[in-house]
Amino acid sequence: MIRAAVVGATGYTGAELGRLLAAHPEAELVALVGHSTAGEPVAEVLPSLRGLVEGEVRAYDAATIAEEADAVFCALPHGASAPKVAELRGAGLRVFDLSADFRLSDLDVYRRWYGEHGAPDLFGRAAYGLPELHREAIRGADLVAVPGCFPTASVLPVAPLLREGLVEVEGPIVVDAKTGASGAGRAAKPRTHLPETAEGIRAYAIAGRHRHTPEIEQELSRLADAEVRVIFSPHLVPMTRGILATVYLRPKAGADAARCVEAARAFYEGSPSVHVLDADGNPDTLWVRGSNRAHLSYTADERSGWIVAQGAIDNLVKGAAGQAVQCLNLRFGLDEGTGLRQPATWP
Amino acid sequence: MIRAAVVGATGYTGAELGRLLAAHPEAELVALVGHSTAGEPVAEVLPSLRGLVEGEVRAYDAATIAEEADAVFCALPHGASAPKVAELRGAGLRVFDLSADFRLSDLDVYRRWYGEHGAPDLFGRAAYGLPELHREAIRGADLVAVPGCFPTASVLPVAPLLREGLVEVEGPIVVDAKTGASGAGRAAKPRTHLPETAEGIRAYAIAGRHRHTPEIEQELSRLADAEVRVIFSPHLVPMTRGILATVYLRPKAGADAARCVEAARAFYEGSPSVHVLDADGNPDTLWVRGSNRAHLSYTADERSGWIVAQGAIDNLVKGAAGQAVQCLNLRFGLDEGTGLRQPATWP
């Protein structure tokens, strides 16, 4: 039994990790660690875990965690995460970091988007935790940087097309993304206040202003073996969970929807979390809500030939907690889908 | 391994049974049986089961089901269910019926609310599938009538108070219930059309006009050993899942909130699905969304002393599919909570 702790447990990712580990046959949750909520009953802080996780939210202490756990999920804000990750690694724990602190490979890029790094010695030494692209690296890594929710939804549909050379890499790739409000985290803010959110849609941080932009470009560039540029535009949708990325790509000759579907199915053969719809399908984030699944689809514009690729995930599961567990499975030699096969809670 | 089939599988209950059985360690889903969708791929009909349940929706044939399955969940509309239940019982299957056809004990009452009964010989021979109240009967029953969603949410908070004699049974008990739209089923209707539902709340079938009224009264009267009358008023809330029943009760002397909490905790001792909040708590249906849990609470009105009891469930899980699996567990000698302990998908 893999003993796992969660640091920064009192946000939505903590609740999801608690839920997923409860259903995991080979891993168990041994501690939920928080800061401002330390000492409060778990049932009060994470109401869904009432009756499942007894006791209180614990205060952070790396040594204690190392005694009780083999692995730790670190769900702290970027910036705050890096020093804690360094401590937890120093205490011998395998760390699955859900912040942005170890996702990028270029420290200058990190600094430009996030400021100074809190553990520069560790920077660049994590595996990027998108299992479908970095399975082997994750199996051997003691530090895994679990990807952001937007990069997961955006990279998955595009990866097979770049790998197979089905689309152009020159000229920007347009990624129009739509997310539910839980991606903004648990803290109440005006932009997620229900009266100003429930009956409207709006973009934010569009056109390259969102911090997930460099992460998407990094992964797409790796796949294309060339510098890829995206125009990334997220939109806030009046719902709690789900991300839909709609990606507009210029095809190379012969790349129609059927060819894209074929390439994607080959690429994701053996990946339990990814399902490729038939050509011209339209995935619905509701179909994956609460699950670790990604639904992908490909449609060709009849006249221009452009490819519209779509990826749908639950931002808190395949975009965060579920993907972290998927990485843990790989790192500990388990089947990647262990404990993660449950379908969406639909409708 | 208990082999289970679902008849009438292509509604929301079918999707939920597929989800719950996928996570069940001792039961497996062997067939999804539908009528209008027979022959269609399961992945098209129930999109959340894509990648989990292969193959097609099957046409109904009692003999074939009996060969492949030990138990069948029957999720047909009332009226249509009874004759099929009779056939499936005749074929030797244990049947868990989610319709209203076998929930009532008085055939005249059934006829008044639903019309002629389709299998009167079987009427009155089912166990009422509310495990917290009828555990022993369910263990021995070959036909279980799984309760309605409103009766589950309404009876659970009131049961301990009636059993312990904490509240008056004379004078009607007011049950003001609020439900998400999935309770109306999968068929698109004007009253669940998003534009006319998403930004409004309204009552329907209030003041004793809803068919769940006699079922609530039957169970409360059994508990009180006296005729109990309820004024039952359901409201449609702009959300997908969840029922909150707010019940107004006149206390007997000495019955304050703390006493009610104490009685409820004693009553539900050993019931894995029921959690009783501390006095004056307010359960949120979101806290149980996607789970088989019920959260109950008790508050006293300061001046009048009246007790406000609340029950929150997910109408599709503890109010339907999950409760049916809970009954199957009991019938097949398993721990009641097998496969049902997963917490809510919160937020």
Add this chain to the structure above:
Amino acid sequence: MIRAAVVGATGYTGAELGRLLAAHPEAELVALVGHSTAGEPVAEVLPSLRGLVEGEVRAYDAATIAEEADAVFCALPHGASAPKVAELRGAGLRVFDLSADFRLSDLDVYRRWYGEHGAPDLFGRAAYGLPELHREAIRGADLVAVPGCFPTASVLPVAPLLREGLVEVEGPIVVDAKTGASGAGRAAKPRTHLPETAEGIRAYAIAGRHRHTPEIEQELSRLADAEVRVIFSPHLVPMTRGILATVYLRPKAGADAARCVEAARAFYEGSPSVHVLDADGNPDTLWVRGSNRAHLSYTADERSGWIVAQGAIDNLVKGAAGQAVQCLNLRFGLDEGTGLRQPATWP
């Protein structure tokens, strides 16, 4: 032309007053006054008023307001409102106060629920601004205390029944109320954070713990000429606007639904904002969303005879800004419905 200013203008009530005054043929908005947003463009603070109200939010100065305006709507929090109201009255303005500071008639009751009063000399000298009940008093008042949203929705359906003696006044009256999230105001709070609100329903401050309780009792007691007690239980519904009050009442002999409808139609004869549905109708808050209307209905429980009375309003219009304008109309000798006849924005 009546010149009106709004103090405390940067919340939802301010936006609604801006909207309603823009459509008002006899009144005009001359100033929006705020504190933390003073100096910011109105178009940034209240985005719906872009292109309609030029200029900036103004800082508070009673003398300046008195120069420019005849009347002022005061939309400050309770406690903060009273001293400002006293100043504005002192400067000669007619004041329509939307806070709770002048709604109650008993200073001790005020203190118990809200603490010390900020202008005790003025306490008890306001007209209670529910036009359908206090039309004459409002016509002659220089200070009008505009009622709370819950009291408006709760009192309107019950008033005719008490006035006509159709229901018992002994024993508590159960008021089960459901509100949209805008009633909580503009400040972002955990309890209105979309992810924890959008897919759940919960009660709060039930059983006499909500500050609108004494206001409801005050008005019902006036009508009954006897002390009336309510059990008031509000619920938060995942929508932006709307209140539905479902009220459970014990009838006196002969009081069926038809008789209640008849009494209500007589009572509200000539009231342009109130519509009484036919017996057994169920009002939907969506039908009044954005309008100053109240829809009322009456249903009898078949067996017990109890009356279920319902009232549906938009909490920001008939429950706040619209009602304030209705009072202004009366005070300035206009037809009560001037500028307020526009229907709901449906769907």
Add this chain to the structure above:
Amino acid sequence: MIRAAVVGATGYTGAELGRLLAAHPEAELVALVGHSTAGEPVAEVLPSLRGLVEGEVRAYDAATIAEEADAVFCALPHGASAPKVAELRGAGLRVFDLSADFRLSDLDVYRRWYGEHGAPDLFGRAAYGLPELHREAIRGADLVAVPGCFPTASVLPVAPLLREGLVEVEGPIVVDAKTGASGAGRAAKPRTHLPETAEGIRAYAIAGRHRHTPEIEQELSRLADAEVRVIFSPHLVPMTRGILATVYLRPKAGADAARCVEAARAFYEGSPSVHVLDADGNPDTLWVRGSNRAHLSYTADERSGWIVAQGAIDNLVKGAAGQAVQCLNLRFGLDEGTGLRQPATWP
């Protein structure tokens, strides 16, 4: 006073026309005409008009309408509309048709997307009712084809850029549109059934499969004086009202966001319905909900220079009923904004 009738009045457009005409100082609603609901009380069919529009929905009769009305809004489905429009024109009425039947200028294109035309003699003789682009034509037209909701939201932000030559016209223009569910009409359908819509987002009819595609291309091509191709991809958002079009455009040299804002402000000078936000703003459909306004914005992608243009409208107002009234104003010599200045019902 302009006397106006509505044919096909019992959908959402009918309700909105009723609401807007009630607030219009120079026009009045004289008849609501329906087919399946003829003879039913208006208050039952369009619940928001209770107390505002007395009487019943009328059966269709062109001669009667011509006696009572000067103008008619025709809100019938495409295909059904053309023959009725021909009759109403024949009876001498000015017709504002909200269907697609007279929007296109090329009959072959119409046939490809909609089938045979029901009044080919009239085809091509309507003014395209987007006032900001065709003001003069509308002033002189007896038949106005009111644009679709998606074309309105998509064309408004792009028009100034094409007119000023700020963006390339070669290569497709990507239009990623997001709409609320009321755009699907009043008939209940599975795709707008709340349980399958409220907590998910999905695309539909993407990549040139939606019937509004040729209408968008027609208008953009007119503006560019060159053939413009769009990749149009609509998405269904879990809300009732609102369209946000996010448009991705390749700039010509010198075309940054500030230049686009400047061009748009010049282009829409004197247009009361259009507001251009400052550079890098993000409009929210909630800010225009219930109003006839369009909010436009322009942002440049820092590295690629591409322009992201956005347009936000209420699909039922500026995308349908409000725009039709705007056309009526022009046709009858009124100021274009008469009766249409009211702001959004926000929040």
